[in-house]
Amino acid sequence: MAATVFATVGGNEVLGRIFPKLNRTANSGIFSVSLEQFTVLQQVDGSVRLSIAGLNHKVLVTRVAESEFTAVSEVCTHSGCAIGNYDVANKRFQCPCHGSRFAADGSVLRGPAPRSLDSYPVQFDVAANMVHLEIAGISAAPDEQGAAAYLAPIAINNGTATVRYGLAAPAQVSITIWTVAGQKVLVPVEQTQEAGEHTAVIAVGQLPAGNYLCRIQTSDGFSAAEKFVVGW
Ligand code: FES
Numbered sequence: 001m002a003a004t005v006f007a008t009v010g011g012n013e014v015l016g017r018i019f020p021k022l023n024r025t026a027n028s029g030i031f032s033v034s035l036e037q038f039t040v041l042q043q044v045d046g047s048v049r050l051s052i053a054g055l056n057h058k059v060l061v062t063r064v065a066e067s068e069f070t071a072v073s074e075v076c077t078h079s080g081c082a083i084g085n086y087d088v089a090n091k092r093f094q095c096p097c098h099g100s101r102f103a104a105d106g107s108v109l110r111g112p113a114p115r116s117l118d119s120y121p122v123q124f125d126v127a128a129n130m131v132h133l134e135i136a137g138i139s140a141a142p143d144e145q146g147a148a149a150y151l152a153p154i155a156i157n158n159g160t161a162t163v164r165y166g167l168a169a170p171a172q173v174s175i176t177i178w179t180v181a182g183q184k185v186l187v188p189v190e191q192t193q194e195a196g197e198h199t200a201v202i203a204v205g206q207l208p209a210g211n212y213l214c215r216i217q218t219s220d221g222f223s224a225a226e227k228f229v230v231g232w
Contacts, residue, residue, distance in 0.1 A: 032130045032223050033061065041069070041131065047086035047104075049074065059120065060093070061131060062086050062104045067182075071133050072106035073118040083117070093117075123213065125225075126182040132213070132225050151216050154228035159205025161228060163188075165216055167195045172219035175200060180211045204230050 033041070033050070038061075040046040047062040058074045060083070072093075074082045081097035092109055093102045101109040106117030121134040152164040163175060175189035188202040204212070209231025217223045 031133045031135060032125070032128075032225060033133065035129045035131065045086070045088045045091070047088075049085065058082070059133065059135070060086065061122070061133065064104045067124055067126065069122045069124055069131050070105045071120040071122045071131075072102070072104075073120075075118065076100055076113055077108075077115045077117060078111075078113040123180060124182060125178065125213075125215070127178075127184055128215070128217075130223075134227075151214070151224040151226055154214050154226050156204070156228055156230070159203060161202045161204045161214065163200040163202060163214055163216075163226075164197065165200075165224075166197050167193060167218065168222070169195050169220055171222070173198075174217045176215050176217075177202070177204070177207075178213040178215060180213065185212070204228075207231075 033048075035041050038046075038048050040048055041061065041063050044063050044065060047060060050059045050061060059071055060074055061069060061071045063069050076083050076095040076097065078095065078098055078100050081095050083093040083095045083100075083102065086093060086104065091104065093104070094100070095102075095113065098112055100111055100113035102113070102117050103109055106119045108114075108116055123132045123134075124130075125132055150166045155162040155164075161177075165175075167173065170192065173189055173191060173193045174187070176184050177186035177188065178184050185207060186202065186204075189200050207230045211227060211229055213225050213227055215223070215225040
């Protein structure tokens, strides 16, 4: 189920949607932010402030280079004020309370902030034109707890990846495997499937050792991703 979020772009509130994958066992989630939706992120120095259900502060996502994004908490590490929007001219954030400055990746440029802003792993999915944020500590929001569509954590065993997922309704399903560099390496599922639980067992033993992303997309708009590791 897609969650509605608000993004502040240059002081204006923009309504958008992100597609949460709630990993309830690990209490974390990967959120896929579409650049088609948040068009400000289509350009270098574009920055949005996202409200994410279940997180008690906002997250600033900034495009710092053609293929590089950062995601940081808005909470200043000095006394907890919300930092300002990204200052494109000076390529920094500034806290309105006591003037701390931070680079786009959250590192401190000027105190009194004692440490970097909390940051989140980000992956740019070039083919899908999406940015995937990995956010720990998310708990399921009430409107998401009943969501039937899901992607479970990937189980790796003896060169196979077992992918369990659920569909809320019959849909065209695409499951794809990506390298962290954004290269699609496998398309194990590409077909219409019934609602309910499904399992795909994928041979991944032939892939070079490393980190991969398993992504599901359905024709009714569900999208989620899970990381897994091959060979280590
Ligand atoms: S709270 Fe940000 S500088 Fe003091």
